[in-house]
Amino acid sequence: MTEKRRRRLPRQVREQQIIDVAVRVFSKRGYHAASVDEIAELAGISKPMVYLYLESKEGLFIACLRREAERLVAAFQGAAQGVVTPELRLRAGLRAFFSFVSEHRDGWVVLHRHAAELSEAIAAEAAQARRAVMAEVTDLVRAGIAESGGPARLGDEDAEFVAHTIVGAADSLTDWMAEHPAESPDGMTRRLMNMIWVGMRNVLDGETWTPPPPPPPS
Amino acid sequence: MTEKRRRRLPRQVREQQIIDVAVRVFSKRGYHAASVDEIAELAGISKPMVYLYLESKEGLFIACLRREAERLVAAFQGAAQGVVTPELRLRAGLRAFFSFVSEHRDGWVVLHRHAAELSEAIAAEAAQARRAVMAEVTDLVRAGIAESGGPARLGDEDAEFVAHTIVGAADSLTDWMAEHPAESPDGMTRRLMNMIWVGMRNVLDGETWTPPPPPPPS
Numbered sequence: 310m311t312e313k314r315r316r317r318l319p320r321q322v323r324e325q326q327i328i329d330v331a332v333r334v335f336s337k338r339g340y341h342a343a344s345v346d347e348i349a350e351l352a353g354i355s356k357p358m359v360y361l362y363l364e365s366k367e368g369l370f371i372a373c374l375r376r377e378a379e380r381l382v383a384a385f386q387g388a389a390q391g392v393v394t395p396e397l398r399l400r401a402g403l404r405a406f407f408s409f410v411s412e413h414r415d416g417w418v419v420l421h422r423h424a425a426e427l428s429e430a431i432a433a434e435a436a437q438a439r440r441a442v443m444a445e446v447t448d449l450v451r452a453g454i455a456e457s458g459g460p461a462r463l464g465d466e467d468a469e470f471v472a473h474t475i476v477g478a479a480d481s482l483t484d485w486m487a488e489h490p491a492e493s494p495d496g497m498t499r500r501l502m503n504m505i506w507v508g509m510r511n512v513l514d515g516e517t518w519t520p521p522p523p524p525p526p527s
Numbered sequence: 528m529t530e531k532r533r534r535r536l537p538r539q540v541r542e543q544q545i546i547d548v549a550v551r552v553f554s555k556r557g558y559h560a561a562s563v564d565e566i567a568e569l570a571g572i573s574k575p576m577v578y579l580y581l582e583s584k585e586g587l588f589i590a591c592l593r594r595e596a597e598r599l600v601a602a603f604q605g606a607a608q609g610v611v612t613p614e615l616r617l618r619a620g621l622r623a624f625f626s627f628v629s630e631h632r633d634g635w636v637v638l639h640r641h642a643a644e645l646s647e648a649i650a651a652e653a654a655q656a657r658r659a660v661m662a663e664v665t666d667l668v669r670a671g672i673a674e675s676g677g678p679a680r681l682g683d684e685d686a687e688f689v690a691h692t693i694v695g696a697a698d699s700l701t702d703w704m705a706e707h708p709a710e711s712p713d714g715m716t717r718r719l720m721n722m723i724w725v726g727m728r729n730v731l732d733g734e735t736w737t738p739p740p741p742p743p744p745s
Contacts, residue, residue: 395731396728399727453731454731457731460732460733463730463731466707467718469703470700470703470718470722471722471727473696473699473700473702473703474696474699474700474719474722474723475696476699477695477696477697477698477699477700478691478692478693478695478696478699479695480695480699481691481692481694481695481696481698482688482691482692482695484691485687485688485691489684500685500688501692504688504689504692504723505692505722505723505726505727506726506727506728507726507728508723508724508725508726508727508728508729509617509689509723509724509726510614510724510725510726511726511729512681513613513671513672513675513681514678515678
């Protein structure tokens, strides 16, 4: 038994491998058409083993959803860390999001397209993922409002409103991005900064967003 | 036969009645749990009659989706008609959308939440509805860009980008609106005008959007 165990991959590593494959298969085939047989075969393990680790096709899908949502939140957090102004944090967050979607197209499709009515458990997990992302963005916006120190008296409700605007816009824009594959995450970010930071009024007047010069070292 | 026909409601009226009921039932129960029995009973007709008009539960759902999408597009078009500046058309369009969602909450849920993975035919209809709305918004943005006559050289791609931003933001904000039932469609519109017309930079500096004074009569 000890011998056998030593030769095995740790459970977590094995699970991650299965999830990597499952994300690809679910994205390619959709939930209903995806088969656990194919996932097991591509992961190089037996089907009972997949069930042992992740219980059911539904459990497998939920694990995929959860992992991809964690990755997205981590990308988002990592991007904003240490960035000094609300403007540049917004830029960093948007860029992280668009980079995530362009690099993890498979994962994005799973996270995003296939969840709503598959099952209650899946819908609950997808709603949870969306809330986690929304909470991150709301925190960033709240911090931005606090730091800007401007005369605007914006509260938590406003921060949530702004977060819903940003998340909804970015989400919808992944469709536009799919139709314009030549557009880079940086380009997407610049375009969206124009819309929500500079404002359409000013864009129509000819202004475009450019990153501000870096602050002097403190 | 002629006698009988005269006593019947015209097919279109009957269909609209069935659809009215179906929208409510689908919204309340979700697609899977909704039963054609209940829809027939609430519409005051026999179940075979429902099938005669709308073929199947799927056909019924698609008819609901289509009707609600047409209503939304019509509300949108009506609102923008005869409004003279891009700014006020944006306001009118947003207000029409938020009014639609708050008045037709049932229809919005059908249009919006239950469509993605139910069946290929339903997903196709939902995608078509989304494209129709996007096309309307893109047209408005394109006209706005052309009329603004400013120095910005924005093309069709930009108009589509802006439309995706607006549609995605407004869509996502219906969640925020559901959590803030005291907020009026006008209030939603003012908030979103701040975000995408004035720009967050200026909002943080204390500016808030107010409708411009009406133009002098021409």
